[in-house]
Amino acid sequence: MSTKEKTSDIQVELEQRFLAYALSTIVSRSLPDVRDGLKPIHRRILYAMDSIGVSATAKHVKSAKIIGEVLGKYHPHGDASTYESMVRMAQDFSMRYPLVDGKGNFGSLDGDAPAAYRYTEGRLPPITSYLLGDLKKDTVDFRQNYDNTLKEPVVLPSVVPNLLVNGASGIAVGMACSFPSHNLNEVIAALVAMIKEPGLTIPQLMKHIKGPDFPTGGIILNPKTELRQAYKDGSGAIRIRGEWTVENLARGKKQIILTSIPYGINKARLIEKIAEIIIAKKLPPLIDVRDESDEKIRVVLEVKGSPDLEKLMSYLFKHTEFES
Numbered sequence: 001m002s003t004k005e006k007t008s009d010i011q012v013e014l015e016q017r018f019l020a021y022a023l024s025t026i027v028s029r030s031l032p033d034v035r036d037g038l039k040p041i042h043r044r045i046l047y048a049m050d051s052i053g054v055s056a057t058a059k060h061v062k063s064a065k066i067i068g069e070v071l072g073k074y075h076p077h078g079d080a081s082t083y084e085s086m087v088r089m090a091q092d093f094s095m096r097y098p099l100v101d102g103k104g105n106f107g108s109l110d111g112d113a114p115a116a117y118r119y120t121e122g123r124l125p126p127i128t129s130y131l132l133g134d135l136k137k138d139t140v141d142f143r144q145n146y147d148n149t150l151k152e153p154v155v156l157p158s159v160v161p162n163l164l165v166n167g168a169s170g171i172a173v174g175m176a177c178s179f180p181s182h183n184l185n186e187v188i189a190a191l192v193a194m195i196k197e198p199g200l201t202i203p204q205l206m207k208h209i210k211g212p213d214f215p216t217g218g219i220i221l222n223p224k225t226e227l228r229q230a231y232k233d234g235s236g237a238i239r240i241r242g243e244w245t246v247e248n249l250a251r252g253k254k255q256i257i258l259t260s261i262p263y264g265i266n267k268a269r270l271i272e273k274i275a276e277i278i279i280a281k282k283l284p285p286l287i288d289v290r291d292e293s294d295e296k297i298r299v300v301l302e303v304k305g306s307p308d309l310e311k312l313m314s315y316l317f318k319h320t321e322f323e324s
Contacts, residue, residue, distance in 0.1 A: 022173035032170035036156040037163030041085045044074040060103045060121035068136035096181035101125040110268035131158040180212035217260030241323040262324035273320045
């Protein structure tokens, strides 16, 4: 019994297959959709939570139940990566407006790992009602899930400009994105201005949106012209410096208090680096560093004598991630 052989140019074949793989990675995994600002995994987590009724007014349910719902019905991938995505959506230091209301240990700024999903709980916060509210109104297309037994939304009918307010980053194949987060009030003010006058220029929009707004605070050092150029080109780097203040003590002594750190910086590593500088005596006036943080960041730097504190901080800006 003879079989017909199919011949094909290996270069053409590789190009076609690689393009199919690249497109799949871009659309189905790594990059957010501009309409709701979500990657498929985040969209599926929110949709699964909504479908089992874990709304802002409901009781928190075990994260294990949510992850099981997501994996069993919509996302046939690993539980560890799925839970990691849910954890990030619950961290108020990772997202400007968290999309999961978490209960339990969801990690910290010091890089501590979250508790396992059998120990934590979650529900949807109020803001998600603006992402999911119109699902039943036939506003978006639905597609078959991975085993053709259920349907899932292609995109959420979000009325929140989530891509801008929460930002996103992702690396696909031949394509990547890195959007910083922004202040919701500023973005809405810009949208209202655009509705009134659709042809607004970037400088006009920047009267409303002054620049990115990160969940961990900090001061953006870029001049306005640089930010304007970054918005115009769609690429650029943002330099952030943590905030600090001086606290007066008895007998004329002073100490420096770090009150915020740049976005994405591990606080424990930053303190470790400052401690290394103290031990190496690279900054003699600085004698101790203490972390007194609770819900708010409070890192105490003890100094001796009456040094020039501005110069001391300039050294830390240059040699640590306190400026990033």
